[in-house]
Amino acid sequence: MKRVIVLLPLLLILSGCSGNWGWYVVDPTTTNGANNLRFMATGAYNTILMSLTAIIISVIVGLLVALPGLSEKKAWRAFNRTYVEIVRAVPILVLILWVYYGLPQLSGITLNVFWAGVFALALSDSAFQAEIFRAGIQSISKGQYEAAQSISLNYRDTMRYVILPQAIRRILPALGNQLVYMLKMSSLVSVIGMQELTRKANELVVSEYRPLEIYTILVLEYLVLILIVSAGVRWLERRMNSSEA
Amino acid sequence: MTDQPNLIQMRGVSKHFGDFQALEDVTLDVKLGERVVICGPSGSGKSTLIRCINRLEAHELGEIVVDGVTLTQSQGSLDKIRGTVGMVFQQFNLFPHLTVLENLTLGPRRVLGLSEDEAKARAMLYLERVQIPDQADKLPRQLSGGQQQRVAIARSLCMEPRIMLFDEPTSALDPEMIAEVLDVMTELATSGMTMIVVTHEMGFARRVADKMVFMDKGEIVEIGTPEDVFTAPKSDRFAAFIKQILNH
Numbered sequence: 081m082k083r084v085i086v087l088l089p090l091l092l093i094l095s096g097c098s099g100n101w102g103w104y105v106v107d108p109t110t111t112n113g114a115n116n117l118r119f120m121a122t123g124a125y126n127t128i129l130m131s132l133t134a135i136i137i138s139v140i141v142g143l144l145v146a147l148p149g150l151s152e153k154k155a156w157r158a159f160n161r162t163y164v165e166i167v168r169a170v171p172i173l174v175l176i177l178w179v180y181y182g183l184p185q186l187s188g189i190t191l192n193v194f195w196a197g198v199f200a201l202a203l204s205d206s207a208f209q210a211e212i213f214r215a216g217i218q219s220i221s222k223g224q225y226e227a228a229q230s231i232s233l234n235y236r237d238t239m240r241y242v243i244l245p246q247a248i249r250r251i252l253p254a255l256g257n258q259l260v261y262m263l264k265m266s267s268l269v270s271v272i273g274m275q276e277l278t279r280k281a282n283e284l285v286v287s288e289y290r291p292l293e294i295y296t297i298l299v300l301e302y303l304v305l306i307l308i309v310s311a312g313v314r315w316l317e318r319r320m321n322s323s324e325a
Numbered sequence: 326m327t328d329q330p331n332l333i334q335m336r337g338v339s340k341h342f343g344d345f346q347a348l349e350d351v352t353l354d355v356k357l358g359e360r361v362v363i364c365g366p367s368g369s370g371k372s373t374l375i376r377c378i379n380r381l382e383a384h385e386l387g388e389i390v391v392d393g394v395t396l397t398q399s400q401g402s403l404d405k406i407r408g409t410v411g412m413v414f415q416q417f418n419l420f421p422h423l424t425v426l427e428n429l430t431l432g433p434r435r436v437l438g439l440s441e442d443e444a445k446a447r448a449m450l451y452l453e454r455v456q457i458p459d460q461a462d463k464l465p466r467q468l469s470g471g472q473q474q475r476v477a478i479a480r481s482l483c484m485e486p487r488i489m490l491f492d493e494p495t496s497a498l499d500p501e502m503i504a505e506v507l508d509v510m511t512e513l514a515t516s517g518m519t520m521i522v523v524t525h526e527m528g529f530a531r532r533v534a535d536k537m538v539f540m541d542k543g544e545i546v547e548i549g550t551p552e553d554v555f556t557a558p559k560s561d562r563f564a565a566f567i568k569q570i571l572n573h
Binding site for chain 1: 379381404407408410411412414416418419420421422423431432435436477480481483484
């Protein structure tokens with residue numbers, strides 16, 4: 081939050097230096113400006129909802145893809161590698177277009193804009209999540225598995241009660257990064273008409289012709305969202321560390 | 326002791342890691358209630374030997390029978406013997422994110438199907454036995470090394486095993502903490518637990534062991550009662566080894 085407080089005056093100074101700014105379009109003291117701001121802010125709901133839904137799905141899928149990557153069986157590891165390499169290689173924007181316009185032709189399943197966006201974002205992110213989980217799980221010492229084996233825990237209980245709780249603590253910063261990444265990438269879903277922050281800004285630009293101010297506000301909207309997420313992740317890290325201390 | 330049945334039988338057991346021969350034709354019997362101490366220079370195969378008994382390592386040749394179950398690849402035989410055999414590690418291997426009590430109750434609850442209250446009651450019983458019931462709600466990292474190792478012993482005992490394996494249980498400890506762990510192990514030995522202990526603590530071996538095993542280069546070089554092997558070692562290698570240990 082401190083950074084926002086520093087940045088805002090900076091922008092105002094910048095605007096003072098140049099005659100090209102026209103802040104009236106988003107001036108909250110005027111009716112039109114306040115309406116415009118409100119219009120832009122309404123996109124936040126979809127941005128957040130889409131990003132959170134996608135990250136939850138991608139964490140689950142990522143974990144399910146990571147586990148075979150740790151298997152002693154070659155075929156399982158090959159599945160993991162293939163999934164990660166292929167999914168990671170598709171640009172998100174291309175994936176969004178493919179899911180929304182291509183998938184219905186291929187499968188007859190038509191996803192609405194929201195779910196097409198969530199599906200594409202989650203699929204794309206799941207490859208990265210799989211790599212993060214694999215690294216996190218591999219960082220847990222062999223002794224933990226042996227101790228679990230020595231008290232006869234089966235694979236599922238070993239993962240659930242011993243390995244994953246420790247691995248998740250270690251990868252929490254990386255998971256936070258992915259959530260930030262997801263919030264930013266969700267802006268791409270605007271191209272298929274999703275009414276989120278970027279789409280709202282685009283629509284306003286078309287009617288108001290003030291791209292500089294509107295996109296600046298858009299930048300700030302993402303900045304605020306992401307700073308809140310970072311603070312939340314740091315709080316979670318502190319809480320988990322203190323529960324271990 | 327001689328009229329007791331064999332709890333563990335190893336016949337011609339061999340294993341290698343790449344070119345390294347970890348175990349070479351090892352034959353060893355452990356009777357019910359017997360206390361066996363295994364010593365030897367590092368890399369002599371002593372850890373590998375006990376890790377084969379609960380199949381943390383798989384042997385390649387020969388036969389291992391634990392409590393009537395022949396060790397094979399099958400998951401069934403693994404479940405049976407791991408329920409019978411407890412293990413204490415050099416590095417304790419406590420679960421760092423769980424409290425002492427949770428470390429102890431996890432196995433009984435998930436594997437033996439005890440209720441939370443039953444598991445807690447059992448855990449407290451064994452924490453008292455290793456003399457740290459007051460540490461139940463702490464996390465492992467808040468305890469000293471000696472306390473952590475005693476928790477690890479209690480965690481194994483909570484599964485009520487018939488055999489306890491100790492893999493250099495005091496090697497990672499500061500000198501002043503070794504005694505408290507050995508005391509707990511001595512108490513366990515007097516209670517009649519079948520134990521196989523890999524250690525360099527010769528005082529403990531003399532006090533507690535029914536059988537001393539000396540290994541070198543994957544082979545059992547010397548075997549006998551502590552009295553026999555310490556006073557009249559048959560092999561030069563073992564004689565040199567104890568001389569080195571005792572002078573150290």
